[in-house]
Amino acid sequence: MEYNFDKIVNRKGTYAAKYDGFPIMAAKQGLDITINDETIPMMVADMDFECSPAIQKAMHRVADCGIYGYTMFLAGERYIASIVDWYKRRYDTVVNPEHVVYSPGSVVAVNHAIRAFSNVGDGILICRPVYGHFTGMIETETYRKVVASNLINDGNGYYSIDWNDFEEKCANPTTRVFVFCSPANPIGRVWTKEEILKMAEICKKHNVIFVSDEIHSDILRAGVKHHTIINIVEDLSNIVLVSGTNKSFNVAGLHCSNVIIPDDSLRGIFMKDFGMKLPNPYSVAASIAAYDESEEWLNGLNKYLDEVIDWAMDFVKNNMPRLKVWRPEGTYMLWLDFRGYGLTDKEVHDKIYKDANVILQDGLVHDPQNGECFQRMCLGCPKSVVEEAFNRIKNQFE
Numbered sequence: 001m002e003y004n005f006d007k008i009v010n011r012k013g014t015y016a017a018k019y020d021g022f023p024i025m026a027a028k029q030g031l032d033i034t035i036n037d038e039t040i041p042m043m044v045a046d047m048d049f050e051c052s053p054a055i056q057k058a059m060h061r062v063a064d065c066g067i068y069g070y071t072m073f074l075a076g077e078r079y080i081a082s083i084v085d086w087y088k089r090r091y092d093t094v095v096n097p098e099h100v101v102y103s104p105g106s107v108v109a110v111n112h113a114i115r116a117f118s119n120v121g122d123g124i125l126i127c128r129p130v131y132g133h134f135t136g137m138i139e140t141e142t143y144r145k146v147v148a149s150n151l152i153n154d155g156n157g158y159y160s161i162d163w164n165d166f167e168e169k170c171a172n173p174t175t176r177v178f179v180f181c182s183p184a185n186p187i188g189r190v191w192t193k194e195e196i197l198k199m200a201e202i203c204k205k206h207n208v209i210f211v212s213d214e215i216h217s218d219i220l221r222a223g224v225k226h227h228t229i230i231n232i233v234e235d236l237s238n239i240v241l242v243s244g245t246n247k248s249f250n251v252a253g254l255h256c257s258n259v260i261i262p263d264d265s266l267r268g269i270f271m272k273d274f275g276m277k278l279p280n281p282y283s284v285a286a287s288i289a290a291y292d293e294s295e296e297w298l299n300g301l302n303k304y305l306d307e308v309i310d311w312a313m314d315f316v317k318n319n320m321p322r323l324k325v326w327r328p329e330g331t332y333m334l335w336l337d338f339r340g341y342g343l344t345d346k347e348v349h350d351k352i353y354k355d356a357n358v359i360l361q362d363g364l365v366h367d368p369q370n371g372e373c374f375q376r377m378c379l380g381c382p383k384s385v386v387e388e389a390f391n392r393i394k395n396q397f398e
Contacts, residue, residue, distance in 0.1 A: 003297055005049050005304040006382050018044035022359070033353055040389045043361040045185065045333070047250045047380030049301065051286075054293035055249060058285040071281045073102040079284055082291035083258060090218070090295075093231040099262050101270070104255035104277055106215040107133060109242045110179055113259075114142045116273035117209040117266075118176035123147040125169050125178040125208065127161065129335065129374070131185045132365035138179075147175050150369065151187070157326025157337060159187045161195060170206040177209045183216045183226065186335045186366050186376040188328020190220060193227045200233045209266075211240045215257065216331045218248035218298060222306050224329045236262040240270065248298060249290040250380075255279065256287040305332050308383050312390060319394050334377040336360075341397055345372040356392035 012019045022043070023035040035041075050056070062068075073079045080097045087093040103109040114124055114137060124138045125147045138144045149166045151159040169175055180199065183190045203210045212229040220226055230241050244257030256279075261267035309327065312334060316323050322340035338348045345364070352358055352375065363374025379386055 001053075001296060003052075003300045003304075005301065006384065007050065008382055008384070009048055009050060011048065018046070018359075033359065034357075035359070036357070038357055040358045040385060040392070042378050042381070042389060043359050043376070045247065045331075045378055045380070046252050047332070048382065048385070049250055049380065051250055052290070052294035052297035054289040054297070055251065055286050058289035059282060062281045062285050065281075068281055071279050071284060073279050073284055078288045078292065082288045086291040087228070091226070091228045091231060093228050095230070095260060096262065099260050099267065101259040101261065101267070101274070102277060102279055103242070103244070103257040103259050103274075104279065104283070105252075106213055106242045106244060106246060106257045107137070108277075109257060109259045109274075110134070110211060110213055111137050111141060112274045113209070113211045113240050113242075113270060114138065114144060114177055114179070116270045117211075118142075118144055121145065121174075122177075123169075123172060123175040125149060125166075125175050127151050127166070127180070127184075128369065129159070129187055129363070129367035129371060130179075130181050131213075132361075134179055134181075135368070145174075147172070148369065150367075153370075155324075157187070157324055157335060159184070159189055161199070163198070166199070167202050167206075170202050170208050175206070175208055177211060178203050180210065180212045180229075181216075182212055182214050182229070183219070183328075183330030185216060185331055186333050186361075188326065188331050188333060188335065190224050190226055190329035193232050196227055196229060197232060200229065200239070204235060204238055207238075209238050209240065211242065214241060214243045215247050217243060218302075219305065219332055220302060220330045221309070221328070222302070226330065230260060230262060237266065239263070240266065245287050245290040249286070249294055251283075251286045251290065254283045254286045256283045256290070304383075305379065308332075308379055308386055309334070311383065312379065312386060315387075315390050315394075319390075320398060323397070332378060332380045334379060335363075336375045336377055337373070338375065338397070339373045341373075343373065348373050348375070351396040352393055355396045356389075358389045358392055 018041040026033045087095045120143045124144045217226045241260040246252040324337035361376040363371030
């Protein structure tokens, strides 16, 4: 079946965060950002593509019932089975159904993992640049302390682990949890098996709980393999895996995520803090339809994103040679390095957000120490929109 990822879908008036919500939030927070009908929003990690036909049909079935009451994922016999089958089929990974816990979102799951396995004031390790909300979860939501082990940039946008610093941070007795982003948002790294095993070994050695957020794991470039942590690490007694259909199948608004915790004791501690979270009927139906019936759609999506990203890389090379960007191995994000233009962070921001009228996400959100003059750009939209955005930006910088 052919899927039309070039189709422009008007999301305005649908309560979409980046179209309807962001202007309200920007105004309330006093952000110096102007939003109008010509603005291109590329700051939120969701996509402007229609969901798979199977998911759309599942949503109609739920809607046609006419009752949207209390829902339990355990009541849907295919819910857990679809997750188990997906991991076996996609990653050759055996998942015990008893190890799966429903979560209304990956952020919710990581937040509760931090609460469950640490105390107020403890250190939570992250490797920056990394998804900016991790910082907020640690500092303002759970009242822990950020322990940052900064990744090493080779100068062209490829990042690697600083192993000496990573182990030093893990060895600090106040470091309780490591929150790992795999694949990495915003830098696009898909970590190698050797890297993951080494991080897991260091965490185990220093009694650090390893929380692997793999919510972007299904969005991969052609030929790239994601290594899910529960498939390659032998001792899973300190491992928590967070995943789900939210990002892969563009159903983030339906809160379709799960947590896989193989160790019984660890899962018990997590559940004591987490409690029982009830899904809505749409989230259960969407997750089943995604994993059971939408793999072909996902394959088509990945192929389309490969083409869009390749176009973007060629455009930068040919039209903006001072802009550095590394081709991401996973996700649909670009981590743009504007330092070559010799401008201040504010000047870079204003040229993009005000002059080009394209809304990205400032690098300091994801890396408060080294993110000046960086921008995160989400390419989960039709190629024509990406082309327009890049041409606008190019016209301001070149």
